[in-house]
Amino acid sequence: MSAPIDPKYALFEDPALERQQEIKTGAELLQSGENVINPVPLKAKVPKLTAPQKPKPKPEGSKPPPPTQEELLADEITQTYSSRFLNYLKHVEGNAKAQAQIGSYKAGRFRIFQDPGHKVAPAIGYGHRLLPGEYEKFKNGITEEQATELLMRDVKKAEIDAENHFGRKGWAAMDQHRREMAIDFVYNLGLGKEGTREQRATGIKQMKSFSRALRTGDVKAIRATYKRYYKANENASPQLLKQRNDPFYQSFVMPLETGEIEIGQQREPTKQTRR
Numbered sequence: 001m002s003a004p005i006d007p008k009y010a011l012f013e014d015p016a017l018e019r020q021q022e023i024k025t026g027a028e029l030l031q032s033g034e035n036v037i038n039p040v041p042l043k044a045k046v047p048k049l050t051a052p053q054k055p056k057p058k059p060e061g062s063k064p065p066p067p068t069q070e071e072l073l074a075d076e077i078t079q080t081y082s083s084r085f086l087n088y089l090k091h092v093e094g095n096a097k098a099q100a101q102i103g104s105y106k107a108g109r110f111r112i113f114q115d116p117g118h119k120v121a122p123a124i125g126y127g128h129r130l131l132p133g134e135y136e137k138f139k140n141g142i143t144e145e146q147a148t149e150l151l152m153r154d155v156k157k158a159e160i161d162a163e164n165h166f167g168r169k170g171w172a173a174m175d176q177h178r179r180e181m182a183i184d185f186v187y188n189l190g191l192g193k194e195g196t197r198e199q200r201a202t203g204i205k206q207m208k209s210f211s212r213a214l215r216t217g218d219v220k221a222i223r224a225t226y227k228r229y230y231k232a233n234e235n236a237s238p239q240l241l242k243q244r245n246d247p248f249y250q251s252f253v254m255p256l257e258t259g260e261i262e263i264g265q266q267r268e269p270t271k272q273t274r275r
């Protein structure tokens with residue numbers, strides 16, 4: 001059964017628009033005094049061609065057009081977080097190319113999908129969990145701009161939770177790079193509850209050694225404790241979350257080990273230039 005045609009793409013026929021025009025023969029054209037080749041009265045005056053008018057110069061001091069919503073969102077994002085962090089998040093959460101392979105990105109829009117690792121709430125875009133009432137709102141999919149807006153909204157919530165976890169003084173003492181590492185853990189795992197090492201995939205609260213390493217800025221300790229684990233069920237053994245650990249190491253841990261980024265160095269987000 002073929003899919004129904006979207007009404008806005010349907011073709012309509014209007015009989016009134018298909019009136020037959022009268023076709024004159026050559027003899028009739030000559031008798032009426034019209035040009036056979038170009039049926040315009042022979043005595044008609046040909047209009048004079050005028051030079052195209054030059055566009056009027058804009059008055060000095062004129063204001064540029066106001067920025068669009070997409071430009072405002074892009075500026076807000078790049079002023080708050082680094083491009084390294086945003087590109088990493090979109091990669092690990094699944095960009096359009098990756099989601100097209102599993103059917104959650106079709107016809108230029110992100111679609112609702114059920115994440116196997118989260119059996120309660122379906123998701124859309126870059127890992128946004130649907131809230132009550134959002135299924136109807138997003139059931140026809142969302143654009144890249146909408147997906148990015150939802151991502152930034154969720155990341156901001158994760159940042160607030162991360163600041164509460166580390167405390168106001170601890171958060172203020174951390175540079176942007178370590179803050180983004182903490183935000184990613186909270187965005188991915190949540191805060192979680194106090195528990196044992198075997199249960200630490202529940203949230204960042206279980207990863208005490210990693211939290212301590214971020215607070216102190218100990219690169220070796222960060223390297224030794226950054227790996228995330230997950231459990232398929234309560235009785236299963238914890239397994240490495242490789243698809244998250246490897247990109248995290250390349251984006252955040254390795255730059256610290258190579259000296260590309262130094263602990264304590266405030267990494268200012270890149271400012272985009274609006275055209």
